[in-house]
Amino acid sequence: MQDWRRIVGANIRRLRKDRDLTQEEVAFRAKIDLTYMSGIERGKRNPSLLVMVRIAKA
Numbered sequence: 001m002q003d004w005r006r007i008v009g010a011n012i013r014r015l016r017k018d019r020d021l022t023q024e025e026v027a028f029r030a031k032i033d034l035t036y037m038s039g040i041e042r043g044k045r046n047p048s049l050l051v052m053v054r055i056a057k058a
Helices: 004-018 023-030 034-041 049-057
Strands: none
Touching: 004 034, 023 034, 023 049, 034 049
8 A cells, every 4th residue: 555645756756847847936836845745745754734725725
């Protein structure tokens, strides 16, 4: 069974790249740190639902 953090992170990365955005752009728009954004995409961080909403809006 795959870790849900890796699945969510991979989906965020795919959607970000589909929209031709950098991690830095999404992090800035979502008002989160760039290293936190990177950790989320790599499945290493456990983002809250509120952070996920901010990323989705970004």
